[in-house]
Ligand SMILES: Nc1ncnc2c1ncn2[C@@H]1O[C@H](COP(=O)(O)OP(=O)(O)OP(=O)(O)O)[C@@H](O)[C@H]1O
């Protein structure tokens with residue numbers, strides 16, 4: 001569990017009762033999982049009924065960057081995409097300050113993550129991802145993906161001293177290939193818009209609807225939009241595929257789940273010719289993105305009550321696999 005900023009019920013009870021219309025805070029506890037922010041499940045009692053929310057304290061993002069993510073979630077939720085809805089206070093605000101840091105309260109989505117997804121789960125995710133891309137078309141705010149090429153260029157020199165010669169070669173060559181790709185007219189032609197950019201298995205919930213049979217799962221929703229940005233939709237799809245469609249060797253793509261996700265995505269939005277041509281490089285871009293961030297988290301860690309960084313070599317292997325396609 002990552003709780004960088006501990007919060008007690010007594011820190012928030014008065015604030016919740018006075019500033020919001022969500023009843024009285026009755027319980028708050030830190031959430032296991034997650035490495036970016038301090039997250040808490042917050043229960044309230046309103047008109048005798050328990051209501052469930054998620055309170056997030058943002059550890060890295062600034063109050064200037066946050067309105068994009070919160071407004072995007074609100075926009076998508078209002079369009080019927082299952083994502084957390086930010087809760088307003090009596091003044092209509094959705095971004096607050098707690099313990100001197102930016103904070104937000106959002107609705108809790110139903111369900112649980114499926115870390116061993118079946119083709120059916122991949123199809124549900126692919127279909128909703130495409131719907132989400134289209135629903136974001138009339139979202140008026142834009143903000144770059146803060147973990148894109150510029151960030152890789154800044155961060156790679158910081159992690160390079162920790163790498164072996166073979167790893168240094170790989171990361172340097174891939175960065176050069178991506179710099180070329182990002183400056184090409186083919187890249188320019190790719191459609192873009194609001195993208196999640198981190199739609200891993202642990203950022204999607206499925207609602208089993210009361211049965212133990214996972215084949216009955218329905219999509220509970222997408223959450224953790226705090227790496228979202230205006231980016232190429234194809235990048236979002238590549239990030240998603242690289243996590244959801246891994247074969248048993250955890251690096252290659254599993255044909256059945258891969259096809260299920262791609263087919264479902266394209267049943268809503270067909271890929272353009274340019275997107276099809278850029279796909280192999282985009283799968284590599286998506287692998288590099290997470291190799292770099294995991295190296296950064298691993299070698300330049302922050303303080304937290306409990307924090308287990310993700311394994312960087314996982315994405316090194318995925319990158320090698322995508323380069324060999
Ligand atoms: N709106 C929500 N509804 C239900 N559960 C949620 C919601 N937001 C967060 N959670 C739960 O909290 C856990 C941690 O949240 P999250 O993944 O956003 O952490 P993080 O540190 O911000 O991000 P990261 O996944 O990037 O490390 C999730 O695994 C999920 O169980």
Ligand SMILES: N[C@@H](CCO)C(=O)O
Pocket residue numbers: 035036198200227290293294310
């Ligand atoms: N999904 C990221 C964590 C940051 O959200 C990873 O697995 O590296």
